[in-house]
Amino acid sequence: MKILQSITLLFFITTFCNCKKDFLEAKPDTSMVSPTTLADYQAMIENVDCLNRTTPGLLQMASDDYSFINYTFWQGTFFSAERNSYIWAKDLYEGQKGVKDWNVGYSSIFICNNVLEGLDQIAITDLNRKQYNNLRGWAFFMRSYALYDLVRSFSPVYDSQTASTDLGMPIRLKPGIDKIEHRSTLQETYDQIFSDLAASSVLLLPVVDADYKERPSKVAAMALYARIYLSMGKYDQAEQFADSTLNLYPALMDYNNADTLQSIPFTMNTTETILYFTVVPNYYNIINTADYNDAVTINPSLYNLYDTNDLRKSIYFGMNMQTGSLYVKHGYAGAYPNPFTGLATDEIYLIKAECLARRNQTANAMTVLNALLINRYKTGKFIPLQAISQQDALNKVLLERRKELVWRSLRWSDLKRLNKEGANITLQRILNGVTYTLPPHDPKYVFPIPDEEIALSGIPQNIR
């Protein structure tokens, strides 16, 4: 009868102790979390593989830094987008699915929107205010960063004359997936980017976290402002934010302290890094750093720009002993194979120098440039640069910009911007006897939106 008693007991307990609610509240899976706490939201936004890797690989692949070693290698690329980017083909994807260049940016925005909506449910207290504000700023910042990475790839360069009619990006500010956003104008897209940046800059912690470079700070917000304004050709604002950045965080690294023989010369927390970002975690063999990528070689014309005393020549590039081809070594992304595209002080020094040159502050421009370059040359071998004219200063700054920021996915934006200002740079590639050219202002400077997005949302495609 004991069994009967115990069963009856169990039965009555479960029936009548009114614990039914708790009983059914149990999580079906221990690894399932419905985020509610600040720690939960922080863990969502620490998703580096999504949030800190939004830069489209197309930017680097279409740029003029490299060549395929031969036609066979070109033919043998794994994905269509790799082959087609190289020759600026009309259809980059040829049916390729899950194009991360587009998708990851929007996944990042989706996470940010979820975090922002979730934070609205949490009451701010004295105890949590600092973390709360920082998280909120973090989400605003990442949303603006992702949207800028998208707009600089899939929309034309900013032009205040046409920005209110040019097609921008779909702007998504809510996590709900049931609504499809249409393409905003380019002006609206930039407005949104700046509004998020403005919101983040007052919320984020003011200092760069030396051990966690994936986390944005106020410094990063200033630096991103500077980068975006520069790309828009708004040099006053660009200089102003470059100053704000460098006031807060002027650190540079002396490359004499780096091991030029190391295949991984830097860690992912380098001093110069303001914020860690890379190209989307992708398949692109072309842009992966390190020597096992032997399908492409860095153009000798680029490589030969570096002086023999320039440490960057051996820190940035390696030579494949068997083929003699040049590859890009690991940079500020540490051991991660996809290249660094984030914000670092070297870029800000170059922005500052360029803006100074543009407003004819020739000497000051050279001072800022030399402050950077002294750290890039073998000790005692650097001869400070001098400019004889405004144009000379600008040319020198732009040359150093090209050399310093190689493989950082900035070249494409620079080409768009400089061509708009009349630089008249025509890109050319010869493949299997066929010459491909990309004249300035060509619509192929704007990448097509992936087919899946067009098919499923019906937003207009870019005309190439």
Place this chain on the structure above:
Amino acid sequence: MNDNKRCIVSLNTTILLLALLFFGTASFAQQITINEHNISLEKALKRVRSQSGYGFVFDRNDFKGTHMIDIDLKNVSVEEAIRSVLIEQPLTYSIKNKVVIVKSKSRNTPLRTVMVKPVTVNVVGLITDESGKGLSGVTITVKNTLESTETSETGIFAIKNVEDKATLVVTCLGYEPKKVIATKKPVNLKMVSAIKTLSEVHIISTGYQFIPKERATGSFVLIDSALLNRKVSTNILERLDGVTPGLLFNKNAMGNTPEISIRDRSTISANANPLIVLDNFPYDGDISNINPQDVKSITILKDAAAASIWGARAGNGVIVITTKTGSYNQKPLINFNSNVTFGSKPNQYYLPQLTNREYIDIEQFLFNKGRYNSKISSGYMFLSPAVETMLQRRNNVITDAREAAMLDSIAGHDNRADLNTYFYRESLNQQYQLNANGGGRYNKYYISLGYDNDLASNVTNSSSRFTVNANNTLSLLKDKVQFLTGIMFTSSNNNVKGSGYQPLYPYENVAGANGQALAVTDGTLRLIYADTAGAGKLLDWHKRPLDELNESYYHSISRLTDYKLNLGVNYKVIPNLTLSLNYTYDKGFNETSEDNSQESYYTRNMINSLSQIDPVSGAVKRPLPLGDIISNNNNSFYSHYVRAQTNYENRISNKHAINVIAGYEIKAYQSSQNYATLYGYNPATAMNLNSTINPLQDYTYYYNSGTTRIPVSMGNAGTIDRYISYYTNGSYTYDQKYIITASARKDESNIFGVKSNQKGVPLWSTGFSWNIDKEDFYNFSPLPYLKLRATFGYNGNVDKTTAAYLTTQIYNGGNIWGQPVLLISNPPNPSLRWEKVRNTNFAIDFGTKNNRLTGSLEYWTKSGIDLIGLSPIAPQTGISIFKGNSANTLSKGIDFTLTSVNIILPQFRWMSTFLFNYNTDKITRYKVKQGSNGDIVHANYVSPLEGYSYYSIFSYKYLGLDHNGNPQGLLNGQVSEDYSGISNSTNASELAYSGTSTPKYFGSVRNSFTYKCWELSFNIIYKLGYFFRRPSLSNYTLYQGNGTTASYQQADFDVRWQKPGDELITNVPSLIYPGKQIRDFLYTYSDILVEKGDHLRLQDIQLNYQLNKNKFKRLPFSSISLYLYAANLGIIWKAAAKKIDPDYPTSAPAPRTISLGLKANF
């Protein structure tokens, strides 16, 4: 199954005599003690009955005029007690087979007067089945009159005033009719089953109650033990294949296809498997834990009325497995069953493959194209033996002639011979089972021991299983209380001793001339690199597949243990009302341990890959320490089920019968998992060196500048599944003609992120059946059994991977900074609802005279409502695949069963069973817009098109080859070679629809012959009206996938386009370099590669020989039989011309097996 078990129906209350019945055995204590004053005779007899367990038959009329008695008996025998009670009464008695028949003395006195009327007698009797058990519902008709009666629940009947010597016709469906002459002597008649297999199962189990099939309105299928035992297998569910109407074993599956589907599908992405119930409760363990020898019968619940009792989990149908129990009052029976099954080696030559020469030619071509240059220049990347030879030639190390000779030698070796010799064997499976069962007056028991041993066709794989199953039922307090206890224990081991092997090249050679192990490339490193890397400082870096077969290099053992404890109590409060309480505790664990010893290639490679040699000191640094690599993975689960149930049963007059159950049940299931990988493990000391590993450190590979981190896999996980359910189920029968059933159920579950009031779903069903043959107007004698049934109702399904709120999943290991990360697993979905399936079923059951033909025809429909489906969604939302209530489906079909007794002769019988199923399914609503045609042809099931089946096969319309051998498709009405345009097109009308990948018509024809002691049966299954996609040549895989099995296991290489003009004779595109996937896809997914799957297959043959007991009287067996069983015998006919088994287009078919077995009863 035919519903011909009417004899069990025990509703007959029209008995003129009150029959009080009971059976007992000699084992019962026969000591009667009664001390009563002034009680009626009837009451006194009842006392004797209750103490003796004997059955009593008497006519109350005979007791008229008897006087009250005093009685004082102490420990007397039954007969003595009866004598004492009847003393001085005008009554006499007789005892037979523990039934006491009490009669008026006067009726025994011969009539002296010549009556005008014919002499009449009152006939009483007992009708039993072959085993001597009382048979209910047997009709006894007085020949040439309208007088008839039926036997009661225990097989007793009485019929009054029958003409003496009149003929009584005794009939019962499923039994041979018999005749007896009416006399005063009680009749004791044993019925003989008309058709052996039809007599064995009468009762279906829903898991909640056992009900006579006659009382059911729903669609149940019963598979009895005879049919289950026809096949030989270690897995119980396999035995349902080909013998169960409405149940399909899916072989060539696509998408979310369950192994077994009952009546097509009614879900998109939620669990599509039927619910498996073991005795009372859903079974949470591994189905392979159940020893088929312990199973008595299986009931398949197909429609709403049948399955809705299982509510939200019954959407895919329910399979109720009922295990064996003992019987009351039965002497112990011991059964022994053993068999051994031999299986042939898997056919290595089944899949088409390029010849070695052809493959080397491809490699030569790629070599000349420079395809291997980067690998060659890397210095370390793997090259095939043929390419190494070509390289030697290019480097002028060897001459042309030498190269040709070497390539010839390479081409001369077929790796499939190595696989056959060293890696595969004939499988051998042994099964033994011993059980004992029986029972006394108060209890019944069953106990069994089983042992299975299996040597798989892979030489490395073997398994064994040990099962113990014991149950006991105790009947107490005059059968008012029954205690049920049971335990099932299973322990099984799956062993892998040595590593398997997958050749990278068709000519790969693993054994030298003397059988010594040869090194092959592992798909990463070049052999000559492995020869010299580290100059002896590193561990040997070669992979030798034959050595890897060594058990000491690699072994894994997976120990599966499962305990299941059942407790139950039934309490009969009043005769009509029973309360029952059931409890089951199931606990299972699976401990898997894998050991890659330091000798194994796996471990050597991992250690070497991360090693660094200091260029100055030459010291070797090993971030991954020397020693074995061990992976342990422990899974365990437990579940508690508690159920409280009320059963109410009542008959009001002889017209109304009510049967209602209502109950409440709770399930609490929890599973947990923990796993760990240990590096530098020393088996002697059980110590590991994990503490020396830094999981956040990036280590550079020895052979290139790539980096990796050491995966420190360690963690735990768990799931919780909880249900609270309320249910009721009732039936009302009027006059045995009309039956109405109804059920309702509410399930509540711990669905994540849903408010309490949305956690539940109410589901209901109702049914009606009409026994037309019982109507007065029905007198169609060729069809004496005819019943109509109809049901309607809802089942459900739940997908616990979705949630209404934003949910996230912990990302193991965190980000590269080691920070915790939550990944979004579910976007917020506030409109999430339970899936519902609306069922209707119409059925006719029939039986012709003498049951020569019996069968049933069922028509069913199932509508899936609010099904959870995956849909592509614009990537701008942040996700590209969305899961939600996005679909409705409609499936319908016909299940038809016909059993025919073709020939019955005294020593020979021929029976046939024919099963026919028709089913179709259709997606009727799909919320989200479809993607491109490429999506549709690749995987339509991900987001199925409205108006078509989930299993639809869509293809590109193929317009042949152009004069360059390029495949041509259709785009915007034009012949096109714009492959991405064709793939990206959203104009679905330019696709070809072939049909479904699951058969529209399927079933089986089973014939069995019995001659004397021999029984032979064979089953032919058929599947018709479906299609499959035949693999053909893929340019891309051939060139890009070079060095993989898929690159050389290709068909149609020899018939590809090679020169202009070939386009007139072939559809196989030319090879282009480099291969373009999108160009391949047009051909791979074209309509010309879709083949008809229709086929007829000889599934199995069984031969059984029952030893004639009379000839072997000295043997201790009461019966012994020997059997032979052969399965997977092959295709008899198929529609497709190609030499390919439609069930196995991409893998070798299940090997033929032959089993020898022995069954003995003691």
